[in-house]
Amino acid sequence: MIREADFARPDAPRRISLTRFRAGEYDPAVKEKRPILPAFRRELERIPPYRVDTPAHEIKLNQNESAIDLPAGLREQILIRLREAPWHRYPDYPARSLERLIAKRIRVAQARVMAGHASNELLYATALATLERRKTMVTGAPGYPVAKLAATLAGGRIVEVPADARFQYEVGPIVAAIRKHDPRLVFLPSPNNPTGSTLSRDDVARICSATGNLVMIDEAYREFSGVAIQSLLKQFRNLVLLRTLSKASRLAAFRIGYLVGDPEVLSRIERAKPPHSIDVPAQIAGETLLASGDILSAEIARVKRERARVMKSLATLPGVEVFPSRANFFLIRAENAAGFYKYLLAQGILIRAVGTAPTAPPLLRNCLRISIGKNRENSALVAAARRFFEREGR
Numbered sequence: 001m002i003r004e005a006d007f008a009r010p011d012a013p014r015r016i017s018l019t020r021f022r023a024g025e026y027d028p029a030v031k032e033k034r035p036i037l038p039a040f041r042r043e044l045e046r047i048p049p050y051r052v053d054t055p056a057h058e059i060k061l062n063q064n065e066s067a068i069d070l071p072a073g074l075r076e077q078i079l080i081r082l083r084e085a086p087w088h089r090y091p092d093y094p095a096r097s098l099e100r101l102i103a104k105r106i107r108v109a110q111a112r113v114m115a116g117h118a119s120n121e122l123l124y125a126t127a128l129a130t131l132e133r134r135k136t137m138v139t140g141a142p143g144y145p146v147a148k149l150a151a152t153l154a155g156g157r158i159v160e161v162p163a164d165a166r167f168q169y170e171v172g173p174i175v176a177a178i179r180k181h182d183p184r185l186v187f188l189p190s191p192n193n194p195t196g197s198t199l200s201r202d203d204v205a206r207i208c209s210a211t212g213n214l215v216m217i218d219e220a221y222r223e224f225s226g227v228a229i230q231s232l233l234k235q236f237r238n239l240v241l242l243r244t245l246s247k248a249s250r251l252a253a254f255r256i257g258y259l260v261g262d263p264e265v266l267s268r269i270e271r272a273k274p275p276h277s278i279d280v281p282a283q284i285a286g287e288t289l290l291a292s293g294d295i296l297s298a299e300i301a302r303v304k305r306e307r308a309r310v311m312k313s314l315a316t317l318p319g320v321e322v323f324p325s326r327a328n329f330f331l332i333r334a335e336n337a338a339g340f341y342k343y344l345l346a347q348g349i350l351i352r353a354v355g356t357a358p359t360a361p362p363l364l365r366n367c368l369r370i371s372i373g374k375n376r377e378n379s380a381l382v383a384a385a386r387r388f389f390e391r392e393g394r
């Protein structure tokens with residue numbers, strides 16, 4: 001195949017016509033009458049499309065969502081406001097009312113909050129704002145795969161620091177990687193997905209002290225963790241917290257996330273973000289939720305209780321290893337993980353097979369991630385696991 005760049009070479013074959021080349025005459029695909037693929041960035045060849053496989057199921061424990069919806073009254077208020085809102089006008093940008101309510105809820109100055117179209121958008125904006133060719137992101141492995149997609153797309157280099165055998169991130173090796181690679185961005189989820197492990201406040205302080213560059217802690221699941229690191233923002237200008245209303249706040253359908261950090265730092269990230277990205281329904285849903293009283297904490301407490309119950313039950317089963325988690329999900333390893341996944345699916349229970357595909361990272365081999373559902377859903381999972389592993393163990 002001859003590329004257009006070849007024409008610039010002094011030894012380029014003279015008799016090839018650029019016009020005919022552009023018309024695709026030298027491309028075997030064209031000879032075979034297949035249309036030529038337009039040009040794309042080379043990095044895309046290393047980025048698989050993000051897909052969530054969702055086979056038919058009755059019990060959904062595969063995406064770490066809230067198992068219950070918002071109260072009917074609150075849904076109704078959102079619908080009324082949406083009905084009355086002008087649909088022919090752009091949404092507020094920046095979404096100041098939403099940011100004001102977030103700031104009030106988490107008790108920081110409004111200038112320290114920047115809302116976005118869920119945390120994934122803010123993660124992409126951060127990668128674009130910090131990385132470029134030959135600049136590095138240091139992150140943990142296993143970790144949140146979307147961070148790697150965003151960093152690759154931004155043209156950056158990725159250095160992954162492996163967690164220990166129990167999937168706990170270790171500060172020593174992370175700091176060593178920071179010293180060695182001088183990254184533009186350090187990205188670490190806490191609680192981590194897919195493992196549920198956390199970094200302590202002290203761990204985060206040590207990591208922030210090791211670099212002047214950006215340290216982003218993804219706190220998508222922080223409400224379930226009991227770890228509070230927000231007060232470190234006063235000490236470290238390079239620390240940014242990434243949060244979402246998709247998990248404990250139960251608004252996954254509406255796509256709202258936010259960053260908390262230094263106003264100047266946020267203003268740099270803002271420049272890499274598309275305007276008007278939080279649409280009117282999302283702004284209304286977020287504002288209505290945040291303006292209502294505390295409707296979330298009872299459910300968060302239930303999830304934590306259920307997490308303890310389910311993890312304890314599974315840990316007693318032969319051949320099942322359960323890893324510590326402080327999120328609304330947890331990770332297990334079992335020899336016949338693929339068989340267990342299929343067995344559950346046959347009973348209508350869908351979990352996440354994070355380590356059974358041939359392309360799965362070696363650290364996650366034979367691992368499965370299970371979200372905490374409603375009590376009866378969790379009981380169905382435990383009963384199915386008992387049937388499967390007690391039979392396997394025999």
Ligand code: PMP
Nearest residue numbers: 118119120144189193220244246
């Ligand atoms: N960070 C982590 C660690 C996650 O697990 C997820 C959701 N799977 C996200 C960010 C993205 O959440 P959202 O885009 O819904 O805010």
